[in-house]
Amino acid sequence: xxxxxxxxxxxxxxxxxxxxxxxxxxxxxxxxxxxxxxxxxxxxxxxxxxxxxxxxxxxxxxxxxxxxxxxxxxxxxxxxxxxxxxxxxxxxxxxxxxxxxxxxxxxxxxxxxxxxxxxxxxxxxxxxxxxxxxxxxxxxxxxxxxxxxxxxxxxxxxxxxxxxxxxxxxxxxxxxxxxxxxxxxxxxxxxxxxxxxxxxxxxxxxxxxxxxxxxxxxxxxxxxxxxxxxxxxxxxxxxxxxxxxxxxxxxxxxxxxxxxxxxxxxxxxxxxxxxxxxxxxxxxxxxxxxxxxxxxxxxxxxxxxxxxxxxxxxxxxxxxxxxxxxxxxxxxxxxxxxxxxxxxxxxxxxxxxxxxxxxxxxxxxxxxxxxxxxxxxxxxxxxxxxxxxxxxxxxxxxxxxxxxxxxxxxxxxxxxxxxxxxxxxxxxxxxxxxxxxxxxxxxxxxxxxxxxxxxxxxxxxxxxxxxxxxxxxxxxxxxxxxxxxxxxxxxxxxxxxxxxxxxxx
Numbered sequence: 157x158x159x160x161x162x163x164x165x166x167x168x169x170x171x172x173x174x175x176x177x178x179x180x181x182x183x184x185x186x187x188x189x190x191x192x193x194x195x196x197x198x199x200x201x202x203x204x205x206x207x208x209x210x211x212x213x214x215x216x217x218x219x220x221x222x223x224x225x226x227x228x229x230x231x232x233x234x235x236x237x238x239x240x241x242x243x244x245x246x247x248x249x250x251x252x253x254x255x256x257x258x259x260x261x262x263x264x265x266x267x268x269x270x271x272x273x274x275x276x277x278x279x280x281x282x283x284x285x286x287x288x289x290x291x292x293x294x295x296x297x298x299x300x301x302x303x304x305x306x307x308x309x310x311x312x313x314x315x316x317x318x319x320x321x322x323x324x325x326x327x328x329x330x331x332x333x334x335x336x337x338x339x340x341x342x343x344x345x346x347x348x349x350x351x352x353x354x355x356x357x358x359x360x361x362x363x364x365x366x367x368x369x370x371x372x373x374x375x376x377x378x379x380x381x382x383x384x385x386x387x388x389x390x391x392x393x394x395x396x397x398x399x400x401x402x403x404x405x406x407x408x409x410x411x412x413x414x415x416x417x418x419x420x421x422x423x424x425x426x427x428x429x430x431x432x433x434x435x436x437x438x439x440x441x442x443x444x445x446x447x448x449x450x451x452x453x454x455x456x457x458x459x460x461x462x463x464x465x466x467x468x469x470x471x472x473x474x475x476x477x478x479x480x481x482x483x484x485x486x487x488x489x490x491x492x493x494x495x496x497x498x499x500x501x502x503x504x505x506x507x508x509x510x511x512x513x514x515x516x517x518x519x520x521x522x523x524x525x526x527x528x529x530x531x532x533x534x535x536x537x538x539x540x541x542x543x544x545x546x547x548x549x550x551x552x553x554x555x556x557x558x559x560x561x562x563x564x565x566x567x568x569x570x571x572x573x574x575x576x577x578x579x580x581x582x583x584x585x586x587x588x589x590x591x592x593x594x595x596x597x598x599x600x601x602x603x604x605x606x607x608x609x610x611x612x613x614x615x616x617x618x619x620x621x622x623x624x625x626x627x628x629x630x631x632x633x634x635x636x637x638x639x640x641x642x643x644x645x646x647x648x649x650x651x652x653x654x655x656x657x658x659x660x661x
Contacts, residue, residue, distance in 0.1 A: 235341035262346035532589035543581035
């Protein structure tokens, strides 16, 4: 009787141990799975938002190109006196010369208020009327009203298939006014989207190499671009996309999010970023299997881990003399688990190529500054101008070399300071304002800019690379909007490093 009681007690202890370990394993697996999924979505969202910013910059730069063109003397003179032969010749010559400096141009032209072509990059179209009043009065009025509504700004039609070339372009118009504010004509510009799409496709994303981009215009729910060229300008059939088009109709602020859908028997995850300036919805899609590959691997690992733990508990109950050996195995497993977590941490917060902190780490550090109400900080951004051309002309290996070299120079000039790679071609340095003066800080920034812009001895010979730089000081309300301020300054870079103090009382 006594022996049976002892066996029963032991069995009860083993059952309790098994139940506890199973519950803990299930709970730990669920927690890690949720956390890993969340991190995967946030990583893709950051990438999508960055790509949306690239698209926005591409279109805004085209608008600036058209605005500068519209203010040229040759343009205003011709529209003021369209029958003047001298003005016609000068405007045509200026249009052809100006267009040579515009990348990926489809067409640049000057039109009368009644849409008669007065000068064009393609001289054969001069004299044509694109919207004859007697034939399409409603189309003419629609264009005129849209340009007037834009005022001194640009009326951007968006991405369309060009009637002339049947290729996708960004099409835009800008009205030109006389001294009394009366419209006397307009200028038009078409920019091919090929380079933009190639730029997006060339930016590889670690972990989701099979992802694809697509974008729809929420006004009509049609694809602006898609990996499948036949779907361009076709309505999106995905019901979730249709719902988002309705949701964001009339919305004037940037939004982002994610959804899942099924196509051809496969499950997909779609991360989107809404660009309100043009009513475009950019989406980054990949299979659920690839997006959550780390989650699935962790889940399998945790299941194996749970089985191992259960096995160890059983062995411990059966062979009590081997308890010490089993404990050592368990400790070893825990060490491996911690190393796995450390590897995951490094992958999430470090840039693998340059071994500096990444954008996610930057966001977290800035949030921590805000939480601690940190003292004033200097922020310096260094941008590799035309980085995509470096990869295309000199090769990706040279591009990687340039990224590593940039970090080496930053570390030399900003020893002990935090360096981040916040984009494919941009880096940010944070310096505590209490540790140095503004003059010393700007001296280091300018020395860094000069070093980076000097001729470099690369694996493929000596080359000079273009860089842009900007610096700001911020004393309160820390958040990642400082990146947007620096990027705006970078976009307006004129050869010398600008400095601003961006706090407002």
